[in-house]
Amino acid sequence: MADLAVDFLLQNLQRLQIYHPDLIRDAENHLEMLENNLRLFKAFLKDSTKKLRKYESVRELARQIRDVVFEAEDTIDAFVSQAAESKTKNYFLRAFQAPAEKILAIAKDVESVGLKVRDIYGDRSTIDFAGVHINDDELEEGPLVRKHKNVVGVEDEAEKIIGYLREKTDELDIISIIGMPGLGKTTLAAKVFRDPAIEYEFRTRIWVSVSADFEPKNVFLDILREFTNLTEDMYRKSNEELARLIAFYLGSRGHFLIVMDDVWTPDDWDKIQIALPKSNNMGKVLITSRNYEVARASNRNRVPHKLRFLKPDESWLLLLFEVFGKPECPPELEGLTKVISGQCDGLPLAIVVVGGILVRKILASDGITAMKDKWRKVSRSLSMYLNEDPVGRMEKVISLNYDGMPYHLRMCLLYLRMFPEDFEIPVWKLIRMWMAEGFVQQKAGLGLEEVAESYLEDLISRNMVIADKRNVNGRVKTCRSHDMILDFCKYEAGKQGENFLQEMKKLIDGGFEPPISELQRYRRLCIHSNVLNFISSKPFGPRVRSFVCFSRDEIIMPIENISDIPTAFKLVRVLDVNPIKFNRIPSELYHLVHLRYVALSFINVAILPAAFSKLWNLETLIFFTTSRTLEVKADIWEMIHLRHLKTNASATLHKKGKSNEGGENLQTLGTISPESCTEEVFDRACNLKKLSIRGQLALILDGQEGSFHSFHKLDQLEKLKLLNDIFSGPPSKGKLSVLPPPNKFPPRLRSLTLSDTFLDWSQMSILGLLENLEILKLRHKSFMGKYWETADGGFRRLETLHIERVNLVSWVASSHHFPRLRHLHLRNCDELRELPPGLADIPSLHLLELHLTKFAVASAKIIYVAKQKQQEEQAAKVSGFKLSIFPPDD
Template sequence: MADSSVSFLLDKLSVLLQEEVNLQKGVREDVVYIKDELERHKALLMVADDALEHKDPELKVWVKRVRDIANDMEDAVDEYNFRLVDQHGKNNNKNSSFHKISFGIKTMKARHKIASNIQGIKSKVEAISHGRPNISEVRTSSSKRLSSKIDSQGDALLLEEADLVGIEQPKKQLNDMLFKDESGRAVISIYGMGGLGKTTLAKQVYDDPKVQKRFRIHAWVNLSQSSKLEELLKDLVQQLHNVIGKPAPEAVGQMKSEKLKEVIKNLLQRSRYLIVLDDVWHANIWDAVKLALPNNDRGSRVMLTTRKKDIALYSCAELGKDFHLEFLPEQEAWSLFCRKTFQGDNNSCPPHLEEVCKNILKLCGGLPLAIVAISGVLSTRGRTNIEDWQMVCRSFGSEIQGNDKLEDMKKVISLSFNELPYYLKSCLLYLSIFPEFHAIEPMRLIRLWIAEGFINGEDGKTLEEVADSYIKELLNRSLLQVVGKTSDGRMKTCRMHDLLREIVSLKSRDQNFATIAKDQDMVWPERVRRLSVINSSHNVLLQQNMTTLFQLRSLLMFALSDSLNSFSLHELGSNGLKWLRVLDLQDAPLEAFPVEIVNLYLLKYLSLKNTKVKNIPGSIKKLQYLETLNLKQTYVTELPAEIAELKRLRHLLVYRYEIESYAYFHSRHGFKVAAPIGNMLSLQKLCFIEVDQGSGALMVELGKLTQLRRLGIRKMRQKDGAALCSSIEKMINLRSLSITAIDEDEIIDIHDISKPPQYLQQLYLSGRLEKFPCWISSLKNLVRVFLKWSRLKEDPLVFLQDLPNLRHVEFLQVYVGETMHFNAKGFPSLKVLGLDDLEGLKSMIIEEGAMQGLKKLIIQQCGSFKNVPLGIEHLTKLKNIEFFDMPKELIMALRPNVGKDYWSVQNVPSIYSSYWRDGGWDVYSLETFGEQESDSNHSSAMRRSLEVPTLWKV
């Protein structure tokens, strides 16, 4: 957005005018003039939203010119900072007369060039000021909207069952089709217009515990218009291996389509399976995939969603049924509209707004997505001013009526976008940089937004906390959807709905906000400031013979198929990258640290995550503006001492973990550093630093990092416990703490913490504990506790049961006693409980009232545990029980109808038992346990219920 570009620039100009270095004669006056003029234009830009730009071509051209000028001026300011301010500040005697004279001589040429550039920009500003369009009749009729007070992560774009009125009947029909007594493979095709809720309906059916119980082998595959067959098949292979509990062979990455089909067919041949193909656009995709899905006469099903009726009819022609999802009838549409718009008013529309609301609802045409989107806009409006609501209706006008339903929906979503405050528009536009269906980690997005300069500082909050509030606001406005959640309810990944993404991407291209390079025949804009490269870097190199001007501030690469070892960043042009702020090479096929990176003076964000980079050069100290360095899942094990010179670094992430051996003590690798880490006072996240070398001094250094929110320590020694405790007491902002001993027999001595960090939410301890640290009992904000190898003689439940917010507890070799006792009213918020390898445990007592919210119970490798937990029937919210390598006596006692203790768990929807045999997991439902053997290749996920890949992340 042009107003965002100008706002960021005005902040920079304010700083520039306060610098100690004298500007070239006349330059200061020019900068003041430019700043004043842009301040005048800013108010106009705030109301020049997309709708107005499209109606007024003259205004659209003018806005583009303002945007270009803001970018040119930003370049000039960066040039000034680099050539003059920082060079001037490097000398300790910068105030001496000699230094001033010397500095003036050395920089004369640079200052002259900068003055010339600014003079040229001033001329352009004068031109746009004189040619400013007359839009005096355009005025905003309402003040800034109040932020939604509903702080939920509900996503209205991927509608919940409760939101999609009338879903009960179609869901029942689909369930009947899935459970129909037909042995052959059947295809169920759900078709209809985009936004009707096809994916929502399919997901509700797919996630039904009864469905997943019937189809233990299941997978959900997202498609798109540009889906590649090989990538689709690789995704399916990976999902199937995840669900059977075996890592996919490394060779899968190099397999061609025919071999992949063969692998899938072999995996599915002896199983009853359910495969969902979501959003199929081309019949040839179905033709190719169906060859990999065997008709094994076991009642397998394929569920397919598509917007095209011909694909739906074609795919289920042999054996199956098509299912057409209709638009919502008037009454059901009104019910949905009121529930989403008037959530704080008993879901009831005030009488004085009923007429205008029904007129607005007509514009949605019975499309659930459109209804929820417009409701998200209206829900934050005041209820008293009817003119405010009528303006929304008028803004659609006659041009909308008569258009097809997809255009109606696009206009509704566009209104949702245009209603955003300017600072959120840039944040939402930025999501168009990510590929389709890319699940985005919130912290990655937050760090990128900060590096881009999108986040405005607020008193009493870190930039990360402000950015997090932006994400919540987008969620509350139904412009983001939650894809995955952690066990403690936090959002793990998010994305935009595909239709919303399409609209936002159009806006991004129209405003030249970002350039997406994924097709060789794409049309490039005149200027490129943010560049997202998808599939191949070759697309970028081809542009060197074109007239496109690269003025990159951000470069992100996704799903590269060609090696970056042959790709030099310098090839983008000598000036194309010099002011780069963001460089994200996550998942790139990169084996060595690109040497050009250390010359990217303004770089704030650098990610080499999931690459094969092994070493970081000491010259990284040149990146004095760096705030995020992400080296997760690389082969970096040691950082140069110069890393401590990066005083602005906020997030230092260096570790690698082995998913398949999560219970192995040395499954995670951190990094060593011989540097005064305490000098990095801006650090908020430090994971995982190995402290076995120079540990005494290093523990003291850690105490200087008072801004830390997350700390991960590896190779801890008992003798350093006191020093670490002293340092932790100073970390008053700490939210997450992970400590791993140097080996599983080493004692973690962290008992002497008199002032524990009261905001701590996550605690991970791996190593011996002589006794349970009592201070943990005072952490009222704690939501996760994961303990490994503690070998406590005292029942750890005593110290944890009264914590009000504790939602997830995992124990691995934590307790050597025979009985665990869950007292009444204990663990009031617990949702997930995992007990692993408690060899001495013989019994479990659950009093009535304990763990009233527990949804998932996992018990594994407790060889002495042969009796059903006493009082398990009190856990009325329990949805899932999973046993791994547990005694046969326990499992037989729970068999339906025949087990003596089945009555105590008869209301639990899902109960399974698995055993490790011959290199694979054999999985049984309790109905068949003891009657038949299942193929170990078709078993459920190896400890997947413990969220193995994320269990010990910090």
């Protein structure tokens, strides 16, 4: 952690000197001394690789560096925060006459540690630094290896579970999968859940993650989300009322399957099972648990399915898939790979994690001889753990993988503990938090977001993070990590006095763990339940740099507590409390000048005040409000570090900045009003990659306030949303008659979403000519008309087509109209009579989803049968085809 802290402090000092020299006037010489020592620390920490950790003097000095850098960072940040606040109150000069003295005191503390570093560098007789380089094989980095995950050794187990699920019973049937952590319970349940036969038989399928700290209400709300949109009234209902509502829905659904993943105790099961309709003999519940008593409590009439360990040949096969991506092994490595797989004792998670280690050794080796030497070192390390119990051995294997990571990757992994267990983490959110924390390092030719994505792919390739969902071009959308890896992260984040992060939990006696009085120790805090109790206790975390809340409940912040969060965490860099709804913006928020990432939600707030411009470090601003419009009085062009501005309202931008500069760092802008789509805005925000527009789109197309001809200047734009506002006037006024010609659209446009545009289907031919379009989402009434005949020669690269809430009756198309189509989603197209039969002949099509599109179900089934026949005839060439229909067509 220390080396990243040094890097971040250096960056902060440079940013301070460039953009706010008035806050540190007359301190140039002291800053130079401080920066010189920080660069010395950086060099020393790069030299202090795992090879040198055997020297206690090195370890102790690394701890001292960490502590003095944290202390320097805290002191400087606190001083800057106070100075900025005082400056806004017009008594800056009177209150802060001597910033140089403060920086001198810090520089002297840092210098005292710097002398110790120089002493070590001078004493080569005690410590040998020879041959140690930043790219040492103990900290491997390199090109990423993308692998398709393979499930090995569970085929027979999956067949048994599928057989149980297809059995006929007299009442609700409950099946349990039991086994120790890391044995693959969730993997097996997921394989069964996604099996095409199960998908077809159980059209209502729900996956619920329970975990140790579950709240019954959250589980119930998760289930209800599958049936209906959640209302405020539902959040107010008791657990018993929610359970009755679920039982009603499930009782009327016929065949359904619910997976309850990771149920810990019989008491937990008792709290959940009240929502299940016991009389529905077409319903099935699949439980995974470490606890045999959970299985007994859930169904005494069925023997639990106890998951076995992998056999030696299965262990070896899984290792080959993880390392080489195929069930083949170079002859000279066969013996060694069998030894290593055997050392994992049939534990799938251990094999997967070890596979991630071996892959990195391949990337860091020059030739097979060097690679074998490194693999033998891994084997020797594993042999040291053979006497451990299986869980202890698994923990050691995870630690071995972790120790081989560069420091920035370690911090990125530990940060996952900021999210709740079993939380599907949005990648766009995660990587922007990493950036705000300073974990992401600049690389030539790449943007910070691209570097951060490469970090995530690196963690995935090491099998420390799981890619839950990817989009059509392979980029990860959501991710998570295994429970055992998260438990390891929790331990690692709190050891050695690092106090990297801490989750706040309420105790039975009403207090919190850790106690509120100890918050001054921690640098990152998260809380996901009992949030108002925590806030009302007046916490104070003077060192906290991240404070996040991902509660599943919507929380209305009482008026008397609105200022408590910004008052409690004055040095915060990351603030994400989106579940908390504020009735007004706390003025204390504008004093948080170190904020780099902020996500807030408001009720009926229609103005983004000018005072937001004071947050000069801000990189990501997420501002949600129940107001349909947002007047942005803040001068975003003066916020020169701002990269992402995201709101759900139609935002009207501040039109004039103090200069003609600013905006070149903006990558995400949305949603903004059509009136804000001016040539001046697009000239400034010339590097936009994502743009969302909401309002009267006719203003753009008619050229009254802005004009679509400016859009072609956005040559970096990849994602565009055009959301027409039909609420501010009669529907006839909001209708669009034509789309701009293809050459007026941004040239790199890859994803396009339209909503409420009321276009005629003939206009689809224009969209078909967008050369790079891969994703097209036609939302509510984007196109209107009974007949659509797809024109020839278009949609050459389209991979995903989403059509929702249109009045289309007849659709004529052939396979050559969508040569690369992979996903077709139809939602609420309740007048569509049938799907074009030619869709079955698109080789790439492997997902067809119909939601409330009942008349087209019969034609969808014909396509499914045709695809199944193709798969049987060309099994090696055609991937599995999935058909999803809701509601179930029993």
